Amino acid sequence: xxxxxxxxxxxxxxxxxxxxxxxxxxxxxxxxxxxxxxxxxxxxxxxxxxxxxxxxxxxxxxxxxxxxxxxxxxxxxxxxxxxxxxxxxxxxxxxxxxxxxxxxxxxxxxxxxxxxxxxxxxxxxxxxxxxxxx
Numbered sequence: 001x002x003x004x005x006x007x008x009x010x011x012x013x014x015x016x017x018x019x020x021x022x023x024x025x026x027x028x029x030x031x032x033x034x035x036x037x038x039x040x041x042x043x044x045x046x047x048x049x050x051x052x053x054x055x056x057x058x059x060x061x062x063x064x065x066x067x068x069x070x071x072x073x074x075x076x077x078x079x080x081x082x083x084x085x086x087x088x089x090x091x092x093x094x095x096x097x098x099x100x101x102x103x104x105x106x107x108x109x110x111x112x113x114x115x116x117x118x119x120x121x122x123x124x125x126x127x128x129x130x131x132x133x134x
Contacts (some may be wrong), residue, residue, distance in 0.1 A: 016066075016069065044081045052076075055072075055073065057072060080095050
């Protein structure tokens, strides 16, 4: 029986099994054009965690001994790791540019204005942030 709480949690976290099922529904393949297996997913999550350790997209729950992926991490797997059109570095940069735009729209702030606010808060010269943002 799936409760409302479980449904809401699945919007944020998903188990490896549910992530694998969603990858199969999306008909994604490995770089060798084979079906994605549980081991492929584990390797992808390890790569993701190694490449972006501060993002914390992987969660381990000790209570039920299951591994979970944050939905944003799942999107990274789809748009960066398991895509075949671009180099992984280019896809990674594009993914984060899109995420920055989404957060700017959600928070109603532009990255340049945000940089200026940080500059003033940290007492950094504004020219430094303008250099970093451009």
